[in-house]
Amino acid sequence: MRSTPFLKSALAASFVAGASLAEEIGDADAGETLFSKCKGCHQIGASAEDRIGPHLNGIFGRRAGAHEGFAYSKSMQRAGVDGLTWTAETLDAYIENPRALVSKTRMSFRGIKNPDDRANLMAYLRDFSDNPSNLPEAEPTARATDHDLDPEILALQGDPEYGEYLSNECLTCHQADGSAEGIPSITQWPEEDFVVAMHAYKRKLRPHPVMQMMAGRLNNDEIAALAAYFKDLD
Amino acid sequence: MKLNRRIFMGSSAAAMASLSSPAVLADGHGKPRVVVIGGGAGGATVAKYLAKDSKGEIDVTLVEPTRTYFTCFFSNLYLGGFKDIDDLGHTYGTLAAKYGINVVHDWAVNVDRDSKTVTLAGGSKLPYDKLVLSPGIDFVEGAVEGWSIAAQNAMPHAYKGGSQTELLKAQVMAMPEGGTFAMVAPPNPYRCPPGPYERISMVAHVLKANNPTAKIIVADPKDKFSKQALFQEGWANHYAGMVDWIGSDFGGGNVSVDPNAMTITIDGEETKVDACNVIPAMKAGRIAELAGVTDGNWAPVNAADMSTKADADVYVLGDSSQQGDMPKSGFSANSQAKVCANAVRGALTGSKVFPAKFSNTCWSLIDTDDGVKVGATYEATDEKIAKVDGFISATGEDSATRKATYEESEGWYAGITADMFG
Numbered sequence: 001m002r003s004t005p006f007l008k009s010a011l012a013a014s015f016v017a018g019a020s021l022a023e024e025i026g027d028a029d030a031g032e033t034l035f036s037k038c039k040g041c042h043q044i045g046a047s048a049e050d051r052i053g054p055h056l057n058g059i060f061g062r063r064a065g066a067h068e069g070f071a072y073s074k075s076m077q078r079a080g081v082d083g084l085t086w087t088a089e090t091l092d093a094y095i096e097n098p099r100a101l102v103s104k105t106r107m108s109f110r111g112i113k114n115p116d117d118r119a120n121l122m123a124y125l126r127d128f129s130d131n132p133s134n135l136p137e138a139e140p141t142a143r144a145t146d147h148d149l150d151p152e153i154l155a156l157q158g159d160p161e162y163g164e165y166l167s168n169e170c171l172t173c174h175q176a177d178g179s180a181e182g183i184p185s186i187t188q189w190p191e192e193d194f195v196v197a198m199h200a201y202k203r204k205l206r207p208h209p210v211m212q213m214m215a216g217r218l219n220n221d222e223i224a225a226l227a228a229y230f231k232d233l234d
Numbered sequence: 235m236k237l238n239r240r241i242f243m244g245s246s247a248a249a250m251a252s253l254s255s256p257a258v259l260a261d262g263h264g265k266p267r268v269v270v271i272g273g274g275a276g277g278a279t280v281a282k283y284l285a286k287d288s289k290g291e292i293d294v295t296l297v298e299p300t301r302t303y304f305t306c307f308f309s310n311l312y313l314g315g316f317k318d319i320d321d322l323g324h325t326y327g328t329l330a331a332k333y334g335i336n337v338v339h340d341w342a343v344n345v346d347r348d349s350k351t352v353t354l355a356g357g358s359k360l361p362y363d364k365l366v367l368s369p370g371i372d373f374v375e376g377a378v379e380g381w382s383i384a385a386q387n388a389m390p391h392a393y394k395g396g397s398q399t400e401l402l403k404a405q406v407m408a409m410p411e412g413g414t415f416a417m418v419a420p421p422n423p424y425r426c427p428p429g430p431y432e433r434i435s436m437v438a439h440v441l442k443a444n445n446p447t448a449k450i451i452v453a454d455p456k457d458k459f460s461k462q463a464l465f466q467e468g469w470a471n472h473y474a475g476m477v478d479w480i481g482s483d484f485g486g487g488n489v490s491v492d493p494n495a496m497t498i499t500i501d502g503e504e505t506k507v508d509a510c511n512v513i514p515a516m517k518a519g520r521i522a523e524l525a526g527v528t529d530g531n532w533a534p535v536n537a538a539d540m541s542t543k544a545d546a547d548v549y550v551l552g553d554s555s556q557q558g559d560m561p562k563s564g565f566s567a568n569s570q571a572k573v574c575a576n577a578v579r580g581a582l583t584g585s586k587v588f589p590a591k592f593s594n595t596c597w598s599l600i601d602t603d604d605g606v607k608v609g610a611t612y613e614a615t616d617e618k619i620a621k622v623d624g625f626i627s628a629t630g631e632d633s634a635t636r637k638a639t640y641e642e643s644e645g646w647y648a649g650i651t652a653d654m655f656g
Binding site: 078080081082083161162165166168169171172173174175176177179180181182183209210212213214216217 | 283565568569572576586588591593595607609610611622623624625634635637638641642643644645646648649650652653
């Protein structure tokens, strides 16, 4: 697990440094109420078992798609292999908009837009992870932040002609006919999903190094142009 | 999008030319003509994108001597037993049938830049308005003492895909028990920087299974190499004690071979070898030199469109070009081809020219399901193709990550070959 040693040391360091300025990331009691949205699929606590979704004990620090015995979507397995680990930051982004982080996740949940609600929910989940007291009270990433894309970015109308030119670069790896052999298909995605996913790479929330690099140098118009081009490619 | 000055001038100049005097561009004949020499990652890609995107407005001829093209990329995986040779062969039927490219299987033997014609070995001449050269590499004569192209059967280079790769594999398989495999690695710059070291890994993989007491010696004129930490970690983990890499600090550059006696002499010490892979210093494919667009071993090009410094109507892609920071790789050539196709089409038809963006990723396999990668993005500056950002696999990665990297490389192979030939 590539990120675990880093995570552990970061947690240990911030625990020592942050202990005196401990700050709850949210209200766990309020989070318990919110968890009713999740209960249809996820269990948590002493007798929790995998149901439609995996149980959520020990979710903090767990590699995505790595809980043994649960049949994850291919998309979630890929995210885990690419290096996605559940931290306060990545969980926050996932709860806000699941498909932004994991395109074809089976978790059919619209997301929670209110950052305080997400913080409360995470505070509740955190009580069921190992050593919850060791989790970073004051680490900046423990705070729910707004991962949502600016509506202006989502509203951009991409130029498909420019997208076609830019797509040439994508097609060195991703196939134009939509075959997905070792590398996922990127054709015929809804434009919004495409834009949200590319910005998640650009912000390095999604872990894949090639995609972080490729998305990292595309500006908002270029991402919109690619989304406009690929949505109709078949 | 923002238009920079070059794009604006490029497309408007082309538009004016095509409005006022198409004859200047088309020289009295109908459509503008582009001749592409070399059907690899650069040439096949540029031909396809020119034909596809111009929708028949440009007459594209692709000159490539072989009817079945064997990629050099992934040829190490054939050596390692992970691919069949047939997996690496590709034909040009789709480029001809689907995109209307005139595919000519012949050698280009001369370029006359004054009359703008290419002469083929068969004697015929091809006129062009724009010429794209993507001829890969040739070897510098006398680069390794004792070796010449006449000795390539005894000591294969296996650095162009196809029969040489098969020959080297046969020689590795025929090594006696406990025998010695030697490699003479090339000096910079050369095609596929991690290639020799992936090859060492693949030969070690085969020997470990069939001939575990065999040894591998690498004589290297460099003191460091691409993905070095990753390869050396992998060799220690998978092939402990098998690989002896002798860098320039230890005399690795002071090397000669005797293909008749099958010996290699490194820094004065002679060793009998059972298979020997000599990868000599490289230069641009010969046709670039014949066209008079090289300076020294390579052809200097302008980063914005891959046109040569010597002639604005002649472009050089891929390994033969001297462009700046990009490594010589199939991925790079494919990336450069797309920028070039966009610029050439703009110049000939007045289509919109977008800013150049380049990228490269090189995957290497160290052992079964142990893949690593390195990559970067690039932009065109006035001086060169300049690196913007990059990444490399980390040492000590877990096996799931390495397996995913290998699977991704297979996906890339399917992707780039479909992009070139399909």
